[in-house]
Structures are given as C-alpha cells and as structure tokens.
Amino acid sequence: xxxxxxxxxxxxxxxxxxxxxxxxxxxxxxxxxxxxxxxxxxxxxxxxxxxxxxxxxxxxxxxxxxxxxxxxxxxxxxxxxxxxxxxxxxxxxxxxxxxxxxxxxxxxxxxxxxxxxxxxxxxxxxxxxxxxxxxxxxxxxxxxxxxxxxxxxxxxxxxxxxxxxxxxxxxxxxxxxxxxxxxxxxxxxxxxxxxxxxxxxxxxxxxxxxxxxxxxxxxxxxxxxxxxxxxxxxxxxxxxxxxxxxxxxxxxxxxxxxxxxxxxxxxxxxxxxxxxxxxxxxxxxxxxxxxxxxxxxxxxxxxxxxxxxxxxxxxxxxxxxxxxxxxxxxxxxxxxxxxxxxxxxxxxxxxxxxxxxxxxxxxxxxxxxxxxxxxxxxxxxxxxxxxxxxxxxxxxxxxxxxxxxxxxxxxxxxxxxxxxxxxxxxxxxxxxxxxxxxxxxxxxxxxxxxxxxxxxxxxxxxxxxxxxxxxxxxxxxxxxxxxxxx
Amino acid sequence: xxxxxxxxxxxxxxxxxxxxxxxxxxxxxxxxxxxxxxx
Numbered sequence: 001x002x003x004x005x006x007x008x009x010x011x012x013x014x015x016x017x018x019x020x021x022x023x024x025x026x027x028x029x030x031x032x033x034x035x036x037x038x039x040x041x042x043x044x045x046x047x048x049x050x051x052x053x054x055x056x057x058x059x060x061x062x063x064x065x066x067x068x069x070x071x072x073x074x075x076x077x078x079x080x081x082x083x084x085x086x087x088x089x090x091x092x093x094x095x096x097x098x099x100x101x102x103x104x105x106x107x108x109x110x111x112x113x114x115x116x117x118x119x120x121x122x123x124x125x126x127x128x129x130x131x132x133x134x135x136x137x138x139x140x141x142x143x144x145x146x147x148x149x150x151x152x153x154x155x156x157x158x159x160x161x162x163x164x165x166x167x168x169x170x171x172x173x174x175x176x177x178x179x180x181x182x183x184x185x186x187x188x189x190x191x192x193x194x195x196x197x198x199x200x201x202x203x204x205x206x207x208x209x210x211x212x213x214x215x216x217x218x219x220x221x222x223x224x225x226x227x228x229x230x231x232x233x234x235x236x237x238x239x240x241x242x243x244x245x246x247x248x249x250x251x252x253x254x255x256x257x258x259x260x261x262x263x264x265x266x267x268x269x270x271x272x273x274x275x276x277x278x279x280x281x282x283x284x285x286x287x288x289x290x291x292x293x294x295x296x297x298x299x300x301x302x303x304x305x306x307x308x309x310x311x312x313x314x315x316x317x318x319x320x321x322x323x324x325x326x327x328x329x330x331x332x333x334x335x336x337x338x339x340x341x342x343x344x345x346x347x348x349x350x351x352x353x354x355x356x357x358x359x360x361x362x363x364x365x366x367x368x369x370x371x372x373x374x375x376x377x378x379x380x381x382x383x384x385x386x387x388x389x390x391x392x393x394x395x396x397x398x399x400x401x402x403x404x405x406x407x408x409x410x411x412x413x414x415x416x417x418x419x420x421x422x423x424x425x426x427x428x429x430x431x432x433x434x435x436x437x438x439x440x441x442x443x444x445x446x447x448x449x450x451x452x453x454x455x456x457x458x459x460x461x462x463x464x465x466x467x468x469x470x471x472x473x474x475x476x477x478x479x480x481x482x483x484x485x486x
Numbered sequence: 487x488x489x490x491x492x493x494x495x496x497x498x499x500x501x502x503x504x505x506x507x508x509x510x511x512x513x514x515x516x517x518x519x520x521x522x523x524x525x
Contacts, residue, residue: 081498088505095512103519231495270518277509285502 010327015158017331018338022172025191025339029176029184039375042181043111043354044266049275051183052267054190056093056276057284059263059347060086060254063149063340066196067317070291074299074316077221077228082243086288089254090280094273097255098264100423102273105265112351113258113415114359120422121431125364130438132359134414135258137442138407140352140385145400146345147393153338156311157318166393169338173346174386178379182266185346192339197287199333203325204290211297220300228299245464252416252467253408259347261415291317353381406449409463413441417470425475433478441470 006014036042047055061069072080104110108119114131121127147166154165176184211217221228232239254260267273298320301307307323310316318337321330357378362369418434445466452462494502 078495078498081494084498084501084505087502091505091509091512095516099516099518231497274513274516274518277505278513281506281509 006323006327010330011159013327014322014331014334017328018158018335021195021332021335021339022168025188026172026176028191029172029188030179032176032180032184032187034180035183036180036375039354039358039371039378040111041183042375042378043350043358044262045182045186046268047182047186047266048268049272051186051190052263052272053276053279053283054193055186055266055347056090056263057193057280057287058189058340058343059259060090060280060284061288061340063153063337063342063344066288066291066340067337068314069288070295070317071310071313071315073292074295074310075313077225077230077296077299078218079230079232081292082232085247085250086254087281087285088247089251090284091277092251093255093260093264094276094280097260097419097423098267098273098276099270101261101264101419102267102270104423110265112354112359113261114355114363116261117434118363121434124431126435127431128359128363130435131415132355134411134438134442135351135355135359138411138415139258139348140355141403142407143345143348143352143385143389144392144396145403146341146348147389148396148400150338150341150345151393153318153341156315157322157334163394166390169342169345170386170390173342173349174383177346177349177386178382181378182262182350185343185350186266188339188346189343192336192343193283193287195332196336196340197283199321199329199336200287200290200294202329203321203333204294206325207294207297207320211300214293217293217296217300220303221296224299224303228296241460245461249409249412249461249463249467251412252420253410253412253463256416256419257408257411258415259351261419262347262351294320349382349386352385353378356381356385402449402453405453406446409449409461409466410442410445413445413463413466413470414438417441417467417474421474428475428478430478430482432481433474433476436477437470437474440473441466444469 035045045051069080069083069086072083101116104120105116110116110119113135114128117131118124118128147169150169151162151166154160154168155162158165160168176188180187208214208217211220218229295313295316298307298310298316301320301324302309307319310319318334321333325333357374361377362374415438418429418437421429421437422434445463448458448462448466452458
C-alpha cells in the first residue's frame, strides 16, 4: 500500500506497461489481416470458439460499462449485485436467439442485420432502409461515446491530455480494424479479456484479504452506512419494479442489439452456442463479479484515507488499482481496461463501415459492384467514420451519455420485439406489422426515454412500456394488413 | 466460494446459481441441427 500519491517510478512503470500493451495489440490486430480474403471474412469472419467467446464477452460489456457496474457497488453496496443481467443475457442470446438466427443467416448467406430484414420479407427495400436507420441510431452514434470514454479514462488516470488520448485510441483501433476487420477485432478482444480477467483475479486475491476479508469489508461498510449492506436498495435502479423491467428490456435489448446479431453471424459453428452460456458464467462471471468486491474494498479504503475519492463512482475501480496495487498489475489492468473501451469501439466501427458500403451502396445503389472494390471501400469508410467520430469526440455533445444509455433500450423495443416474432411466430407477422412495430417502438421509445431523462424519472425502466407497445402493435397490424398472396 | 456467498445478498446468489444451472442444462440438452446448404 503506497499512500495518496503514486511514486513517479511506479507511474512510469504503469505507463510503460500500457504503451507496450497497445503496441502488441496493434501488431497482433494488423497481423490478423492474413485471415481476410474477401468482404465476408472482413465483416463476419467465421470465428473459432475461443475468439467467439472473447468477442461475445467484449461485445456484451464495454470497458466503461464494466467499471460503471463495479462502481455501483462502490456507491450502493451489496444491492448492486442485482446487476447480474450480462451473464443472464448471454444465456438468452445463446438459447433463444442464436440457434435460429445463425441457421437463417447461414442458409441465406446473410452478412449484416439489414440483410436479414430485407431477405426475410422477400427482398424488401423498405425493411432494409428501416433496419439501416435503427443500426445507425444504435451503433454509429455510440462510437463517439467510446472515443470519449477512452479519452476520459487515459487523461484521468494516466494524465495523458484528453485529445492526445482520443487520437491514440483512434489510430490504434482504425489501424487494426482497417487491416483485419472482424478477425482483428475478435483476436484483440480475446487478448484483452484474458489480461483483464488475470489482473482482476490477482487484484481481488490481494485486496480482499488486505481489508479483513469479505466479512471485514462488510462490517466496515455497515459502519459507513448501514444501507450499504442491505440486500435491496432504496432507490433505482435496485428496487424491484426497476430490476424486473430492467431485465426484460436488457434481455431483448442486448440479445437483439445489432452488434450481438453480428456476433451470432460470425460464429463458425452452431455447436458453439451449446457451451457459450457456461463459458460465459465461468469466465465472464469472474471478470464481472470480482471487481464488485474490489470496489466495496475501495469504499473502505477511501473512508480510511488510503486513496483519494474518485470523481464519480465509475472510477472507483481504476483509482483503487492505480493507487493501491503493484504497478505492473495496475498497468496490465488499466491497459486491458482501455483496450476494453477500444474493443467496443472497434466492434462498432467494423459494423458501421459495411452499413454504408454493403447495406446502402451495394444493395440499394449498385448491386453489380466488384467484391474487391467493395472491401477496399469498406476499409476506407472505416478510416472516414473513425476520424469523424474522433473529431466529434474532441468536444463531445452533452447528448452523448443519453445516447449510450438509450441504445440498448431502443434496440429492445425495435429490433428485439420484431426479431422475436420473426424467429418464433413467422405465420403471424407481415412486413407491415413488423415495420409498424419498429416505428412505434422507436417513436414511443424516444418519447419515454426523453421524458424519463429530462422531465421526470419513471418508476421503472423507461423502455418497458415502449417494448409492450411494440409487442402489441406487431400482431395487430399484421392481422389487419395481410398481403394478398404469401 | 464461501466468501462469494457472504458478500452477495441471498436472492442475487440464488439468481446467479439459477443461471449456472440453466447453462449446464442447456449444454447437456442442446442438439444443434445441421443447416441446409446455403447459396
């Protein structure tokens, strides 16, 4: 335990480990170019199980969300253990969505989410355009948020200027995504996950006994505030109406989020989904649960004056690691954490570029475009979108936190509902029904989301009612407007 | 594991165990069908 400030040598060690990590991951990412022969390899790959697993986990939880989730335990204590939904979501994805979605995609040679909507409704351009709009809202804008997160993280912890951090993050991510597309993304994801998990295990194994074990931590917490150790919190998000609706919305929102759908496509074999939930519980469970215990120790450490108060609860874990653990471990952890932010950014980038080249240009403008040219343009668009997002992230608009938080909710009440109907109730849905349900979900979802955030907070997850509306609209409109002949 | 149980509220731990059990059941029960040849 070092005290309130980190020695300069320790700081340099941490910085050195982070830089070395970035260099290695960039080389590895660019090396993965060898797996890319055509556009399909770049967009969906055909990933073996370990890469699928690392990639799925990284997709499930961005770096920011990972520290945010553990930060909730810092702020609210044990009631924040209610937030187990990422692990539950992997189960829902693998059981409910993936098997049917994967088979449909393979049997019909699909590459993107708009491909699915177009193909399912007999080559409907309307459905493709609608899907492109939803992907744009839920994915492209989210990219800016990831750049912002990398910038804030590196400047806050490592003292690197914000804009420099954003530029460094952009250059690394754009470079390897350009080269290897989804292959680079998945390989770097797996490396990042392994480093993060190892660092977290070491940190927890040292930190928890140092604070008198869990019982010691809990008794200290109850001295700070007895509510920190009560099983259910007294305010959202950990009161039961909130928890219940949260699970409903996130199950659909994460499972049907465009980035998750793409991950399902990229699996090499259907068999992988058999083991994915169990692997998720074992691997991700550790990396996700252990930090929650560490931040509760961090709360005690702050109370005892062993480390400074983090600016927000989100930074409890990085602060604890930076101030109170061995510099090499801290460097590995922080590098993996920044890499986790980047790994969300690269996934979004690898999906945004084909949106313009495959989904809009090839499918709506020029179907006869040469495949090699299309791959080249997809790569060029990776650079263009990456740089635009970087420039926006230099002075991020105030709406960004709202967008991050809206993305999954909107995905639930647009894509989540319609995909569930399309995969499980084919005879009851028509093009008009699904289109109406997506539009209703989008409009009602934006209204409720706006109201909850800027007018008055609702007593539940704001996207729950829009989800129900969307789920009712789909079969009703489908029944009313039937095509003349199927 | 003992320590994990101490830190977690009982209902959250029950939920976690339910997920683990469902994941095991799925791994045992899931029989993937081969896709038809795509074009």
